[in-house]
Amino acid sequence: MRLPHFEYAAPKDLDEALRLLAEAVGDARVMAGGTDLLVRMKHGLLKTGLVISLAEIEELRSIRFDRRKGLTIGATARLAEVASHPDIRRRYPAVACAAEKTANVQVRNMGTVGGNICNAAPSADNAPTLMAMGAEVSLAGPKGQRLVPMDQFFKGPRLTALEPDEILKEIRVPIPPPYSGASYQHLSARGRVDISAVCIGAMALFEGDICREIRIALGAVGPKPMRALEAENVLRGNSWTDDMIDLAGRKAAEESRPISDVRASAEYRRQMVDVLSRRAVLEARMRAGKRRQ
Amino acid sequence: MKHQIDFRVNGDEVSLLVDPWKTLNEVLRENLNLTGTKLGCGTGDCGACTVLLDGRSVNSCLTLAVSVNGKSVQTVEGLAPSGEDLHPVQDSFIKAGAIQCGFCTAGMEMSAVYLLGHNQSPNEQEIRAGLSGHLCRCTGYNQIVEAIAMAATELRDSRSEGVKK
Numbered sequence: 001m002r003l004p005h006f007e008y009a010a011p012k013d014l015d016e017a018l019r020l021l022a023e024a025v026g027d028a029r030v031m032a033g034g035t036d037l038l039v040r041m042k043h044g045l046l047k048t049g050l051v052i053s054l055a056e057i058e059e060l061r062s063i064r065f066d067r068r069k070g071l072t073i074g075a076t077a078r079l080a081e082v083a084s085h086p087d088i089r090r091r092y093p094a095v096a097c098a099a100e101k102t103a104n105v106q107v108r109n110m111g112t113v114g115g116n117i118c119n120a121a122p123s124a125d126n127a128p129t130l131m132a133m134g135a136e137v138s139l140a141g142p143k144g145q146r147l148v149p150m151d152q153f154f155k156g157p158r159l160t161a162l163e164p165d166e167i168l169k170e171i172r173v174p175i176p177p178p179y180s181g182a183s184y185q186h187l188s189a190r191g192r193v194d195i196s197a198v199c200i201g202a203m204a205l206f207e208g209d210i211c212r213e214i215r216i217a218l219g220a221v222g223p224k225p226m227r228a229l230e231a232e233n234v235l236r237g238n239s240w241t242d243d244m245i246d247l248a249g250r251k252a253a254e255e256s257r258p259i260s261d262v263r264a265s266a267e268y269r270r271q272m273v274d275v276l277s278r279r280a281v282l283e284a285r286m287r288a289g290k291r292r293q
Numbered sequence: 294m295k296h297q298i299d300f301r302v303n304g305d306e307v308s309l310l311v312d313p314w315k316t317l318n319e320v321l322r323e324n325l326n327l328t329g330t331k332l333g334c335g336t337g338d339c340g341a342c343t344v345l346l347d348g349r350s351v352n353s354c355l356t357l358a359v360s361v362n363g364k365s366v367q368t369v370e371g372l373a374p375s376g377e378d379l380h381p382v383q384d385s386f387i388k389a390g391a392i393q394c395g396f397c398t399a400g401m402e403m404s405a406v407y408l409l410g411h412n413q414s415p416n417e418q419e420i421r422a423g424l425s426g427h428l429c430r431c432t433g434y435n436q437i438v439e440a441i442a443m444a445a446t447e448l449r450d451s452r453s454e455g456v457k458k
Binding site for chain 2: 001002003004005006007008010034035038039042043051053055080103104105106107109110
């Protein structure tokens, strides 16, 4: 399988990348790790005159943690780097877990969290956790930068809030509040490596036994990663009982809008939303509990 | 427009003029005649094309050749430069009967080398996770896992001998 022909540029800074993108007026694609883009090009699903690689832009590679600002994941930080980063593993275990569960070893050594998000597959492994944790993406364009909450970033399958002349610069994840915890749960038909049939991120914040805030995000069960708002409403403001958790699982399943495809049937996906969202909120609660001690 | 790339392959300096749409796999096999690295699926699922790029295991089928400018590539040929003294991983693949048709072998071995570089004593689960990016069409996975466990022991023993000396 050969690639179609294109020109290639690997600018050294973001401004140059933005200039090249603007000059190409729609006939360019931005590439981070290439593990999605090149596959789509090989399959003939996508053709472009110019590939703009972000790999040479030093500032986009970084992963930074700041005690006040939180976590910043640069657009080209690789999945393997995010999965193994000590600050992320310690303070954002669900973010590390989602990166670790994405694809396989080699793809994690090439692919990026930023690319996973921008590719905007409904099944993007890294989306639900970032949504649940209230992350924002910083988008750079000719007129400067703007921040978009992850909640508003996905517009549909392979559609994002990115304008054609914009590039995702970084992902910002706020500091997890005290007494909060997050979890990532996923399931795929073929062991660990296949694209997720269902993936779920949850974040819960407690005050004593009362859940003050909860966010549950579902992936691969709708046209885009989505919040399970009704399930959240069941759990928010309450001290959780077993019945409540069961009800939240059922609500999440009802809210999901899965389709049947090669990875799973809609019926199976819906049942697994029920199971995995319960697991996710319980693990989030357990992690929140740990922080209390 | 063709791009000039300068990089190292198995320690040798290489300078080439390549089209931007050529993958590292095509350049290794077609320009440099390093056909030990295979091309299986071409989409990053089977791992037959795995090489080490600056020490990281990557799919050469999804790596643009232009992007390796200034970098260092190791292929299966680099595991036994003399062509005779095999790398312990290669040795143990033979001993454990981990080679059937051989198509996945080069990629598997590169991932084994990558894994053992990060984890000197992987357990079975860790070995299997380390091979998550590979398919063996003969389905001879058990022997491959055994071979890597064997190579890990071999490498640990040779290291501890080195310490004693």
